Amino acid sequence: xxxxxxxxMSTQTTTTKPNVVARALAHPSxxxxxxxxxxxxxxxxxxxxxxxxxxxxxxxxxxxxFAAVVGVVSVGMTxxxxxxxxxxxxxxxxxLSSVWxxxxxxxxxxxxxxxxxxxxxxxxxxxxxxxxxxxxxxYGRIAPFIATLAMLAAARGLAEIIAQRxxxxxxxxxxxxxxxxxxxxxxxxxxxxxxxxxxxxxxxxRTTFGRRTVAVGGxxxxxxxxxxxxxxxxxxLYVLLGxxxxxxxxxxxxxxxxxxxxxGSLLELDTIAAVxxxxxxxxxxxxxxxxxxxxxxxxxxxxxxxxxxNLDTSTQAVAKGAIxxxxxxxxxxxxxxxxxx
Amino acid sequence: xxxPFLLSMRGIVKIFPGVxxxxxxxxxxxxxxxxxxxxxxxxxxxxxxxxxxxxxxPDGGEIRWLxxxVGLSxxxxxxxxxxxxxYQELDLVDGLTVAENVYxxxxxxxxxxxxxxxxxxxxxxxxxxxxxxxxxxxxxxxRLSAAGKQIVSIARALSHDVxxxxxxxxxxVLDGEEVDNLFRVVRQLTEQGVAVVYISHRLAEIRQIGDRxxxxxxxxxxxxxxxxxxxxxxxxxxxxxGQSVLNTFPARPGVRQDAPVVLDVQGxxxxxxxxxxxxxxxxxxxVGLxxxxxxxxxxxxxxxxxARRASSGSVxxxxxxxxxxxxxxxVKAGIGLAPEERKSQGLLLMESVTSNISVACLxxxxxxxxxxxxxxxxxxxxxxxxxxxxxxxxxxxVRTLSGGNQQKVVLARWLLRECRVLLLDEPTRGVDxxxxxxxxxxxxxxxxxxxxxxxxxxxxxxxxxLADRVLVMREGRVVHEGPADEIDERRVLDLVMEEVAA
Numbered sequence: 001x002x003x004x005x006x007x008x009m010s011t012q013t014t015t016t017k018p019n020v021v022a023r024a025l026a027h028p029s030x031x032x033x034x035x036x037x038x039x040x041x042x043x044x045x046x047x048x049x050x051x052x053x054x055x056x057x058x059x060x061x062x063x064x065x066f067a068a069v070v071g072v073v074s075v076g077m078t079x080x081x082x083x084x085x086x087x088x089x090x091x092x093x094x095x096l097s098s099v100w101x102x103x104x105x106x107x108x109x110x111x112x113x114x115x116x117x118x119x120x121x122x123x124x125x126x127x128x129x130x131x132x133x134x135x136x137x138x139y140g141r142i143a144p145f146i147a148t149l150a151m152l153a154a155a156r157g158l159a160e161i162i163a164q165r166x167x168x169x170x171x172x173x174x175x176x177x178x179x180x181x182x183x184x185x186x187x188x189x190x191x192x193x194x195x196x197x198x199x200x201x202x203x204x205x206r207t208t209f210g211r212r213t214v215a216v217g218g219x220x221x222x223x224x225x226x227x228x229x230x231x232x233x234x235x236x237l238y239v240l241l242g243x244x245x246x247x248x249x250x251x252x253x254x255x256x257x258x259x260x261x262x263x264g265s266l267l268e269l270d271t272i273a274a275v276x277x278x279x280x281x282x283x284x285x286x287x288x289x290x291x292x293x294x295x296x297x298x299x300x301x302x303x304x305x306x307x308x309x310n311l312d313t314s315t316q317a318v319a320k321g322a323i324x325x326x327x328x329x330x331x332x333x334x335x336x337x338x339x340x341x
Numbered sequence: 342x343x344x345p346f347l348l349s350m351r352g353i354v355k356i357f358p359g360v361x362x363x364x365x366x367x368x369x370x371x372x373x374x375x376x377x378x379x380x381x382x383x384x385x386x387x388x389x390x391x392x393x394x395x396x397x398x399p400d401g402g403e404i405r406w407l408x409x410x411v412g413l414s415x416x417x418x419x420x421x422x423x424x425x426x427x428y429q430e431l432d433l434v435d436g437l438t439v440a441e442n443v444y445x446x447x448x449x450x451x452x453x454x455x456x457x458x459x460x461x462x463x464x465x466x467x468x469x470x471x472x473x474x475x476x477x478x479x480x481x482x483x484r485l486s487a488a489g490k491q492i493v494s495i496a497r498a499l500s501h502d503v504x505x506x507x508x509x510x511x512x513x514v515l516d517g518e519e520v521d522n523l524f525r526v527v528r529q530l531t532e533q534g535v536a537v538v539y540i541s542h543r544l545a546e547i548r549q550i551g552d553r554x555x556x557x558x559x560x561x562x563x564x565x566x567x568x569x570x571x572x573x574x575x576x577x578x579x580x581x582x583g584q585s586v587l588n589t590f591p592a593r594p595g596v597r598q599d600a601p602v603v604l605d606v607q608g609x610x611x612x613x614x615x616x617x618x619x620x621x622x623x624x625x626x627x628v629g630l631x632x633x634x635x636x637x638x639x640x641x642x643x644x645x646x647x648a649r650r651a652s653s654g655s656v657x658x659x660x661x662x663x664x665x666x667x668x669x670x671x672v673k674a675g676i677g678l679a680p681e682e683r684k685s686q687g688l689l690l691m692e693s694v695t696s697n698i699s700v701a702c703l704x705x706x707x708x709x710x711x712x713x714x715x716x717x718x719x720x721x722x723x724x725x726x727x728x729x730x731x732x733x734x735x736x737x738x739v740r741t742l743s744g745g746n747q748q749k750v751v752l753a754r755w756l757l758r759e760c761r762v763l764l765l766d767e768p769t770r771g772v773d774x775x776x777x778x779x780x781x782x783x784x785x786x787x788x789x790x791x792x793x794x795x796x797x798x799x800x801x802x803x804x805x806x807l808a809d810r811v812l813v814m815r816e817g818r819v820v821h822e823g824p825a826d827e828i829d830e831r832r833v834l835d836l837v838m839e840e841v842a843a
Contacts, residue, residue, distance in 0.1 A: 208707045214692070215700055221686045225648060226701045226754065227672035285691055 034330075035278065035294040042301045050308040059304065061187060065255070067300035068193035069094075069248045069264075074271040074278075074292050075200035076244025081272070081280050082204070082287030083237045084217035085137065085144040089151035090245050090271055093129050094264030096159040097122040097249030102168040102259025115175035122253070123246035129155055130242015134235030152268070159261035168259040179254030189251050196247065201289040213237065218285025273320065274299055277327035298323075347372045347407065347536050348393075348424075348505060354401035355388050362388040363399070364560040370505060370538060373531045377547045377569055378540045380557035381581055381773035386540055389557070390507045393538070394426035395419035425498030426507040433490055433497075435483030440464040442482050443497045467496040471526050488519035495526060499535075506530065507538040512546055516633050524550050544574050556580040589778055590806035591785035593826070596626040601659070603793035604676075604762045606645060609654035614640040615817035618654070622762070622793040627784065629808030629825060630797045631833050637817040638797040639681050642764045645795075646678045647671040658762060672701065674762075677755025679748065681766040681797075687751045694735040694742070695721040697750050702758045724753035728783060744771035745780060752783070763787065765796045769803060781807055801830045801837075813837060 046054035053059065073090050080087050100106065101122035110117040129151060136147040170176060179188050204210035215223040216233050224230045245264075252263050276282055277298065278291030299320065306316045348370040355363040363385045370376045380386045391397040392404075395413040404411055406422050413419045419426070433442050440461045449460040464478040473492045476485070482493060491511055498506050508527075512520045527537055527550060541547055547554060551569030555562060556577065563580050600623040610616040615637030622628045630638045643649045645656050650666030657663065658674040680686035689697055698721040699706060706717040722735045728749040730742070739750055748768060755763055768784065769777045784807060788794050798804050804811060805825050813821040813828075813836045821828070821836050 202711075206712055207710045208703045208712060209710060211696065211700070211703055211712060215689055215696075218689045218691055219685070222688055223700070224668060225646070225678055225680055225686055227668055228700070229669060285689075 035291060035298065039294060039298050039301065042298060042305060046301065046305040046308070050305065053308055054305065059308075061190065063297075063300050063304045064190040064193070065187050066303065067296050068187075068189040069251050069255070070267065070270050070274065070300070071193045071293060071296040072196045072248045072251065073241075073244050073267060074274045074296050075196050075289060076241035077271045077275050078200065078278070078280050078287050078289055078292045079204065079213055080144075080237050080241050081275055081282060082217045082284060083213045083234060084220060084284030085234065085237060086272070086282075087133065087148045087238065087241050088145065088268045089129070089133060089148040089155055090241065091264035091267030092152045092155035092159070093126050093242060093245035094249045094252060094267055095261050096129065096155040096162075097125040097246045098253050098259040098263045099159040099163045099168065099261055100125045100259075101249060102170055102253060103162060104168075107170070107172055110172045110175065115172050115178065118170075118172060118175055118253075119250050122249040123243060126242040126244070126246025126249060127239050128242065130239040130245070131235065133242065134238030137238065138231040138234040156261060163259065163261050165261065170253060170257050170259065176254065176257065179250065180257075189255060192247065192251060196244065197289060197293050204287060204289055209236075214285060214287065216284075217281075217287075270299065273324050277324060346370060346405070349405045350389075350393075350402065351405075352402040353389065353392060353399045353404070355385075355392060355397055356400045362560055363392070365402070365562070366557065366560065367562045367565050368538075368555055369566055370536050371553075372504065372536050373534045374552040375527060375531055375537045375539050375550050375569075376566075377551035377554045378538055378557065379544075379547065379554055379577060379581055381776075384557040384581070385560040386557055387509070388560075390426055390509055390538070390540065393419065393424055393505075393507055395424075420501050420503075423502060423504035424507070425501055425503040425505070427491070427494045427498060427509065427511065429509045429513060433482045433493060436481065438479050438481055439468075439476060439485075439493050439496075440478040442493055443467065443478075443500050445497070447501070463500070464496065467499050468492070470499070470529075471496060472522075472529065473526075486519075487514040488522065491515070491523065492526070495530075499530075503535065505536045505538065507540075509540050511539070512541055512543060516635065520546070544577055547577075548574075589781075591782045593785075593809055594789065596623050596809050600624045600626070603659055604645070604795070605657040605660070607655050607657075609641065609644060609651050609656065611640060611644055611649060611652050613817070615644075615814070618812075618819055620812055620819070620822065622795060624761070624791045624793055625788050626810065627788050627794045627796060627808045629804035629811045630795065630814055631801050631804045631811060631837065632814030633799075633837055636814040636837070638814055639766050641814075642678060642766050642795065642797055643680075645671070646676055646764055648678070672758070675758070675760050676762040676764065677701070677752075677758065677760035678764045679751045679755070679766060679768060681770065683744070683747055683751060683771065688739050688747060690738070690740040692739060694725060694730065694737055694739055694750055697739050698724055698735070698753045698757055701754050720757060721753070724757050725750070728753050728756070729779075743773065743776070745769075745773060745776035748772060748780065749783070752787075756787070760792065762793045763795070765794065767798055768796060769798070769800075777803075801833045805830060805833065 073094070077087060077090065101118045106118055106121050133148055133151050136142045137144050140147070181188055183191060204213065212223070212228050212233055215226070215228060216230050220230050248264070253259050274295035275292050278288055278293070278295035280287040280291060302319065302323070303316055306319070346369045348368070350366060350368040353363050353366040354361070366385060366389055368389070378386050378389070388397060392399050393413065395416045395418050398414060404413060411422060413422070413424070434445065437445065440457070443464045444460045449456045449463065461478040465474070468474055468476050468478070471492055476489055476492060482490060485493065495506065511523060515523060527539070530537060539547070539551060547569055553566045554569045554572065554577065555566060556564050558581060602621045603624050604622040606621070607619045609618045618641055620628060630641065632638050640649060644651050647663065647666055647668045647670055655662050658676060661674065663674055664670040684690060689700065695718050699717045703712065706713050706720065718735060725733070725735050730746050730749045730753065739747060742750065752763070765784065769780055772780055784794060784796070796804060796807055805828070808825045811821070811823060811825045811828060811833070812819050813833055815837055
């Protein structure tokens with residue numbers, strides 16, 4: 001017996017011009033292109049308004065160094081959001097990791113043994129807190145928003161207790177030499193960001209872990225019935241993001257020579273904003289690392305252009321807000337059009 | 342001269358990017374009639390009712406309402422004219438009460454303040470008019486059954502003084518008794534002069550409730566206003582599919598008695614849902630579970646699959662007992678489930694056909710965790726070809742496939758895993774009538790290849806036609822077990838109803 005079904009999409013006989021545009025806009029790579037164009041426009045604005053001060057190699061590296069910390073966390077955040085979650089505690093985790101890695105005890109051990117102790121401490125604290133987030137969300141069935149909101153408060157509080165509200169200066173020379181230095185002119189922080197971004201891209205696009213992340217975020221029930229261990233995977237996503245926060249803590253300690261409970265404040269907003277304007281669906285099920293990296297760069301460049309033009313941080317904040325709204329509106333229009341049939 | 346029709350649509354065209362969803366549809370509806378809209382998935386029924394509801398603006402054609410040309414530019418405009426639509430996914434707010442839902446958007450207010458007492462009273466009147474005074478106006482809608490929600494939706498429509506109610510597959514979520522109830526309500530409405538446009542897949546229902554039938558195919562009207570009572574079923578199917586189709590079931594070759602028992606379920610119970618269910622399935626055998634919605638059929642499948650935890654009893658595959666409540670263990674043992682709610686439980690709609698097929702055995706294409714796309718894609722393509730998924734092309738999003746082809750994708754997923762046991766929950770739900778025969782043939786072919794299959798279906802005819810052996814369920818218990826060809830539909834229905842009626 002022959003089939004007599006008709007999938008609506010198969011009858012594409014009337015291809016008019018506007019829907020070519022709509023379909024092109026909906027294509028992921030083209031959406032990435034839009035971000036590239038936005039970044040290009042920003043760069044042109046920077047060159048016009050600040051000229052050589054903006055266009056120098058030094059300034060480019062400044063932008064990248066500035067973007068690196070947010071970038072590393074944003075890559076981790078892309079996984080959590082793609083997997084259908086959200087994490088508001090990232091800034092607090094960075095603060096806690098930075099403080100824990102720079103206590104007198106940790107630093108003494110690092111002096112005696114190796115600076116790697118400090119790195120290990122930051123990564124362990126970040127991942128450990130991420131593990132708690134993940135367990136509360138996956139097995140405790142607490143909404144991600146609430147669980148990580150609680151972690152935000154608790155982790156930053158714990159950081160304050162440990163640091164006794166003081167800024168902890170790093171005196172381990174080896175640590176500063178390695179992470180404060182550069183390789184063939186490129187700051188180590190920027191290289192770390194690049195490595196994390198590449199690793200994130202591979203993990204999301206080329207591995208079973210990435211594929212399962214998309215499945216869990218897109219349709220958790222279908223993923224479960226397909227034999228994916230949804231709860232365990234969810235935990236792993238938050239651990240991964242916690243690990244990224246640990247890496248970011250190492251970077252922020254290296255950049256500022258300090259560990260502090262005030263590090264990473266409002267980092268959750270910057271990362272979520274970068275992820276969302278990059279094109280990752282806030283509802284889960286679709287994520288893009290390239291988009292996230294472009295989103296991070298757009299915000300970093302914007303801040304830089306504004307600073308070079310002596311605009312204050314308040315104005316920057318307003319502009320950021322406007323950009324987020326514009327980007328999401330655009331996304332929805334595109335999603336709405338491609339989903340119309 | 343007055344128009345004889347309440348509503349008449351002429352040459353309605355609606356174009357979406359790349360698709361002419363409606364390509365010249367005509368529809369005439371008289372006051373006080375039940376007008377059935379028939380058509381396969383993708384024929385344009387949903388689009389047409391969205392045009393009627395004012396949520397899609399047509400790109401061409403003319404709509405006359407009470408003889409006047411009207412433009413239904415928004416849902417508000419449609420309601421203002423007296424056209425209400427009750428969608429398949431009932432658009433009620435679960436957290437509000439019945440009365441609040443009925444008057445949502447046009448609250449009974451006095452001087453800016455909501456008059457709750459008046460709203461409650463009017464809601465009670467509406468519910469009484471619908472013959473459902475037992476539904477309390479103060480009840481939270483989320484606590485109502487699907488049937489109750491439907492009544493509330495109808496009450497909401499009536500609160501707008503409507504002349505035409507469009508119902509999109511209202512019976513899909515109801516059981517037999519609830520459907521009878523709904524039909525009583527529909528008849529009452531039509532007696533009061535309200536017209537109903539009724540959409541359903543079930544031809545028997547259309548014969549029972551409908552006055553006239555309009556058939557859509559490929560976005561065009563095939564025939565307008567056929568008599569619902571006198572048109573033979575075969576003719577309706579012919580009109581819908583463009584070919585003569587009978588629900589032919591594939592021949593049963595008979596199960597070899599020496600075929601090994603693959604699935605062995607013993608004394609399986611789960612709290613209030615079902616108790617002491619036991620049966621075996623041999624390689625190459627199809628076992629059917631018949632029973633009403635709520636008789637525990639789907640729950641049994643999900644428990645065998647480990648998605649629910651059994652309170653007692655055991656499930657074994659080829660003699661090895663499975664860990665209770667573990668989907669992982671079931672999948673590893675070679676069990677696959679095609680769930681009832683395909684879209685919400687089975688598919689990753691935004692993903693490609695390839696991803697959906699490979700999701701359950703991704704590891705095979707990913708040595709060391711890195712996915713080898715070529716191998717994954719060609720394996721998925723092989724399965725898609727073997728099951729004849731159309732249109733071809735495994736990069737296509739699953740969302741764009743028809744119901745039958747989506748179901749094939751779910752099956753392909755488990756075949757790729759080389760499943761030895763397939764649990765099929767309502768395998769032809771949402772599958773067009775014309776494509777069902779193909780699905781039946783496919784299921785039989787899988788059995789012939791040695792897969793042990795358990796089928797659950799609300800349609801008794803389907804269970805009897807497809808299965809080698811039938812288990813009849815009533816209120817969580819097996820009340821009959823025997824070869825499918827030794828029992829008829831009538832006897833099954835008697836068994837299923839017996840206690841319910843008492």
